[in-house]
Amino acid sequence: MAHLCPVCGFDGLEEPPYDAMGNPSHEICSCCGFEFGFDDQSQGDSFSDYRKxxxxxxxxxxxxxxxxxxxxxxxxxxxxxxER
Ligand SMILES: [Zn+2]
Incomplete structure (x- = not known):
């Protein structure tokens, strides 16, 4: 089962970016390179900032x-x- 990356829309994530408790997967998106639990927290990037x-x-x-x-x-x- 593939999961959608909320940053770039790639639908090949192996795990949901966040579980039901809101814990990040620490997976790095193969497409945009966003790491859930790192780029959003340590780096403080929002999805739209990172996408831009x-x-x-x-x-x-x-x-x-x-x-x-x-x-x-x-x-x-x-x-x-x-839309782009
Ligand atoms: Zn992505």
Missing amino acids: KWLAEGANWFDPARKPENWSLKEQLRRIGV
């Missing part, structure tokens, strides 16, 4: 090996209600 930075830097994949061949940034962002 990520997009400004060219929306590069953290783990390019996992990038789907027919990947569409636009479609992915639409999944989380972000």
Whole structure:
């Protein structure tokens, strides 16, 4: 079962970013590189701040090996209600 990244809309997270108690998974998104429990807490970035930075830097994949061949940034962002 895949989970959606609230930062970039990638639907390949192995675990939910936060459990029912609100504990972060500490998983790093293969797409945007956001680490739940680190970038949101230690770094204090909100999802939208991080997303803006990520997009400004060219929306590069953290783990390019996992990038789907027919990947569409636009479609992915639409999944989380972000228009670009
Ligand atoms: Zn992501």
